[in-house]
Amino acid sequence: MSRRGDQAGTFELLVKLPGQLVALAKAEFENAKREITAKVKRGGIGLLSIVVALFFLFFAIGSLVAAAIAGIAVVWPVWLSALVVGIGLILLAAAAILAGVALIKRGIPVPEQTIERVEDDLDALGDVRFNASAHAQGGRRMPQADGKGNWR
Incomplete structure (x- = not known):
């Protein structure tokens, strides 16, 4: 079987595979770290x-x-205004x-x-393992350039 000068052979590809898997794992780890950081920032804003809200609630309780x-001391004007302020602060807190x-x-x-990308990578590795085990058993063949073989 002849190959062009610009194509790597099977042995060369197998030698590169562990390094590529490590690089892929590092890249996915960095992506996960970036994604979690963004979500934690949003959670911090929510917190x-x-x-x-608790700050407003503290003053709402004082206002109430x-x-x-004031309602006991003076019949209407003071306590009514304090009650309106208290209800307004409670609405802001809510x-x-x-x-x-x-x-x-x-x-x-x-x-x-x-997680989706890692699952896709694992599916691809599963396809390679499936094709390799089928080829070793002699039953199904690896995909060939002419379209024959085990295409999933």
Whole structure:
């Protein structure tokens, strides 16, 4: 079997395979690290939003206590205004909590794209193993240039 000068032989390709697998594993690790970092940043923003909500809630509780005290001391104007401020702060806190929870749920750090690529790589390696074992058994043949063989 002759080959062109610019094509590598089987032995040369097999020698390069471990290095290529290591390089592939390193690249997928870096991709997973980048993907997780982006998702953790989004989760951090959601956590910050919840902290802001707790800040508003702290002052809302103080405002509601002031409203109760003012309501007892003076019949309408002071406590009504304090109650309105307290309810406004509670509404702000609720909006910040909902936004924070939504951001945290959306940012669960699972490197989905990297997992898909690794699964594709493992499927490709499984195809190579399947074709090699079929060739060793003598049953099915490896794919040939003329279109004959075991094409999956």
